Amino acid sequence: MSIRNLDALFRPSSIALIGASRRPGTVGAVLARNLFAGGFDGPVMPVNPQARSIGSALAYASVADLPVTPDLAVIATPPATVPGLIAELGARGTRAAVVVTAGFGAGPGQTDGVALRQAVLDAARPHLLRVLGPNCLGLMAPHHGVNASFAHISPLPGDLAFVSQSGAIATAVLDWATHRGIGFSHVVSLGDMADVDFGDLLDWLAADGRTRAILLYVEAVTHARKFMSAGRIAARTKPVVAIKAGRTEAAARAAASHTGALAGSDAVYDAAFRRAGMLRVFDLAELFDAVETLASRLHVDGDRLAVMTNGGGAGVLATEALGESGGTMAELAAGTMARLDAVLPPTWSHGNPVDIVGDATGERYAHALDAMLADPGKDAVLVMNCPTAVADPIDAARAVVQSVNNAATRDGARPPVLTCWLGEGAAAAARRLFAEHRIPSYATPGQAARAFMHLARYRRNQKLLMETPPALPQDFAPDPAAARAVIAAALAGGRTMLTEPESKQVLEAYRIPVIRTRSVAADPAAAAEAASSFSGPVALKILSPDITHKSDLGGVRLNLQGAEQVCIAAREMLATIGKAAPDARLLGFTVQEMARKPDAHELILGIGQDRLFGPTILFGHGGTAVEVLRDSAVALPPLNGVLAHDLMARTRVWRLLQGYRSRPKADLDAVVLTLMKLSQLAADLSEVVELDINPLLADGDGVLALDARIRVQPPLPPGTPRFAIRPYPQHLVQCFALHDGLAVTLRPVRPEDESAMREMLQRSSPDDIRLRFFGPMRTFDHEFAARLTQIDYDREMALVAEAEEGGRAVLLGAVRIIADPDNISAEYGIMVRSDLKRQGLGYRLMTEIIAYARSRGLARIFGEVLRENTTMLRMVEELGFAREDVPEEPGLVRVTIVLDA
Incomplete structure (x- = not known):
């Protein structure tokens, strides 16, 4: 499952609390208090067979006694009761449940935990009821008045979503953020993730209009492919920032290769976050720093930072912090140095960091910043100020604001400038001024350098999602x-x-x-004889199926000259290995020419x-x-x-x-x-x-x-999903001929098809482009074409028709479907080059994509077609699509085909 029925978690129409309590300090009492105080606009129905009321609300003895079917149930009862409650709720029509109860794991004292967890899932599945938890803090959706948690504090409404595997971390973040005025769209504690997991919530939050950025606290991912697909989609629409706990390992796992020893789980998680386009950080303070930095919407193209300061020591600290974070100090161009020479005192640093001297006025700040912003070798400028008795930090701040505003482009894009005013008092006033003008500001050089690298790493990860490969x-x-x-x-x-x-x-x-291994020898004499056939030095290696790291056991000798040296080395090797690995099977030696x-x-x-x-x-x-x-x-x-x-x-x-x-x-x-x-x-x-x-x-x-x-x-069965990111589906490649005999290859699209896709679109008529994309388009930029060619084969499919033309491969047409996260419905789109119509290509593309959709179990394909596109409407009707009007869009027709999977 994915986002199905998640609306009942975050936007329920009614809530039942099963296990509600009046006893102070109990989880049931805290849950009741939070649900009643959250401002939820709907009935909250406590269930407790021993209580007549909870607070001022009438209590019900059982689920059967509830006057209305709850959209959402919150369950805080003993573990053994939960499967039966889920079954009863599902039968009544409840669509989601939050199970805060613990005891469903495999740890000490939980002998029945795994069986109970499966029983919960088995009870929920027939009714498509979604389960958050078990063993979780609960969830909070402030904009909808839902606080279905036993947290000690309610979140402020805001535009950050925080998804945590740990309830304790969730409450710590709530406490930290509330005292700083930071609000949330959603706070979710996942607990044991029996059903709802990170992938589901990434899909949901990616489409949520109230969420500006998504924050994750990750201990372990359950479904890697779902996580990667959902994460890549979410990261393309809004910042996703993750903390991964458990970065170190007590010991390297046993492995037969160096790769196995070096590729620890944290390194793999790091690779996963990067590949998904997320930004990884390493503590909670950095998490919120990163969100605020990314919210500045500054764009940097690399990791080269230019630093300007009125104090040399601050510049040194920024330089060190930048290097520790993996960044690079920009090398200023000769023209920039000349401009700085013209506006700065002779005693300035003449390099990066640019020390403009402690008595720097606002005018000096402005002139120096203007010169540095024009430098071609920097990706951003960090402007710093240290308090002195001979210069006004507020005056310097105003000058920086003016320079930044003057350098802003016509479309409002701001130059990449970060600031760091050290100290308090006047520095606090400067930071407020920067905040008013949307210029990011930091309290220390280290924070500022780290923030720049957040921008650089995030930008790099985003570019990797969209860059066209060779x-x-x-x-x-x-x-x-x-x-x-x-x-x-x-x-x-x-x-x-x-x-x-x-x-x-x-x-x-x-x-x-x-x-090449020139010779395999059974014994030292044979190895010596083999060596005599080489004109230069050779390498001698032991041959054994039981020894993988040969060098570690003395099983490799290099630069041996002639048969005699090889024979002696082979005998010594046998003796050494006989002591180090007496049980190893020795098949002989390999003799190789030394690589020069x-x-x-x-x-x-x-x-x-x-x-x-x-x-x-x-x-x-x-x-x-x-x-x-x-x-x-x-x-x-x-x-x-x-x-x-x-x-x-x-x-x-x-x-x-x-x-x-x-x-x-x-x-x-x-x-x-x-x-x-x-x-x-x-x-x-x-x-x-x-x-x-x-x-x-x-x-x-x-x-x-x-x-x-x-x-x-032994080989795995064909189709076993081994990769976290689905590889290229080579099995879909096929060949056929058009009506005029042109040989065509039909295959899934590749990222490197970008230029060919743009050419195909450019060779189509403006009217055909308008009918396909519902509006005129004159140019097809990289980002547009990349979204057509760089797809997630697990969520969507695009088939392209390719043929030889003038000695090179060109695209003739393309068809695609994009499935919803639940793999129920998919929207299609199709384009055939204008000069290739009436050759049967469009019909063939549609039949192939329908067959593919049926093979992956989709229930239906739909699309929206301009009413004037009679050719398309006639073709889809022949293929079995039904049509209906779109009342809110009179010019559109919605077409749908139901598939028998």
Whole structure:
């Protein structure tokens, strides 16, 4: 389920409180007090068989005695009674329940908890009754007068929604926010999330007009794919800021690969928040700081900050805080330096931070700020003021306001300026002035630098949702069948770890360059003989299905010259491993030519498995010290070129790959392509549980995998939802011909189709565009086209018709459906290029999208068509759509087809 019946939680017409009490200090008494005092415009009906009234309201002995069916029930009775109450309420027509009762878990003293939890769900399911909790604080919707919680304080009405897995955190936030005058549209405690979870509420709040921003306190997500789909939709419409508890782990989980050890659960959550377009913060104060900063609607394009101050010490603090937050001090252009020289005293700092000296007047602030706002190398300016006896901080603040207002564009967009006036007194008055003019202001340099990085990280995450990626090379043709054959042979032999040669065969099937293992030798003598065939130094490695980290046990020797050195090293290796791993099965040795790449960087690339989010992709600084360096980052597949670049840029080794001193730049495109190939491998091969390439050598000539290890499992049934983000549905690709014989490929749309989509629209007549989009459109900008091509395959589908034209692929038409969160109804849209009409393409596109909708279990497809679009109306009628008028829009016709799933 998703948002079905959530209106009964947040906008009920009537409420029943089951377990209401008059006994002071009990949960039932606090719930009753809050419900009666919340200002709810509807009946609140207490249920208590031992009480005649609760407060001034008549009490009822049972659910059966209630005079009206409650939309919402709040339950605070012993755990064993809850399933029966849910069944009784559902039968009466109640649509939602808040279960504050605890005791439904699997912890100590809760032996029946899991069974009772399932019984609650079983009782609710036939009636589609939604359950919040159990073991929760409750919910509050101040604008509707609903306080169905046992919190000690009622929230002020506002435009922030706070969703917390912890009731204690919810009450702490309420207390903190109320004393600061911060209000909420919704406050929800999820508790054990037996039914209603983060994904459901993200879907609901994304569409809620009273909610400006969504705040999350997350301990654990239950349904990863739902969370990611809902989160990406919500984050495109309003800021979503999250705190994740449990950032550290007591110990790394046991894993057969470096990837498994490095890709801890917190790193995966971090990747999930980033991929969803959310902003992650790390404490409650930062949570509200971030919301207020994002509310300023300032837009920054990067993380380069220019700092202006009248005190050098404050500039140093801002610089340090910026570096700790991952930002960069902007490098001022020569022209900016010249302008500053002309308006500042000779003793100014001549660099960033720009110290304009302690006696700076408002006029000096204005001149310096004007120069810095014009600098092309900055993404924002932080203006600071330290109180002095020789200058007026209010005068400086007024000058900053004037400069910002003068620099505002005609459409009201304000330049990215943040302020920090230190101290109290005059500083407080300056902050009020900034607030009046919507200029964000902070009390300390650290807060200001952190706020800038909130803007930069949020903007970066939002851009990743919309940036058009490059396409995979057309000549990339992996061979999944060859990889599966290698894996199947190992599984048939009772092994879950592939040998190094087998692992490299799998990589080769996905066109990842590997250093070839020239020889496999059974014993030291055979290894020596194999080495004699090489003209240069060789690497000797132990071959064992039981040893994955060969270097750790002395199973790797490098730069061996000639047969004699190899023979001696092989004997020593057997002795060493015999002591370190006496039970390991030793199959012999591999002998490889040493790779001659003196300028190459050692990287690690890998595939891991997260229990919740499924496959993950890791990139970082490789080599034998990989787990000591811990310079790595994790991303959720599927990856495209943009996402792969972003993954790499989150590591320290990324800067080394750009080249430095005499070391040339690495072939970054080759590394990106390798990450994309691993992403495809993860999508194709459910058998691969963990994979390491360590090291992957990267230099200016490309990449080369020196060592690899892969852990496998039996293949999962086709269609098993493994990915948190649904990968490209390759199975929907098909070919057919139009009436005139033109060969067409029908396939799901890809993000890299943006330019082709824009071309298709530009080659259509203005009238066809108007009929499709219900209005004239002359240009199709990036954001518009990106929304047509960058879709969530779990919530929507767009099929495009592609053909060869002049030696290149072009789009001929497209059809799409967007499903509601409950997967019941979907709205369709279709466009065929104007010069390709009457070729049967539109009809084929519609039949294919209807078939797809039926396959995923949708109940109906609907659309709105301009009454004058007679061609479309005639086609959908032939396909079985029914039509009805839209009373509020006389020019529109609503068409609907009911599907037999």
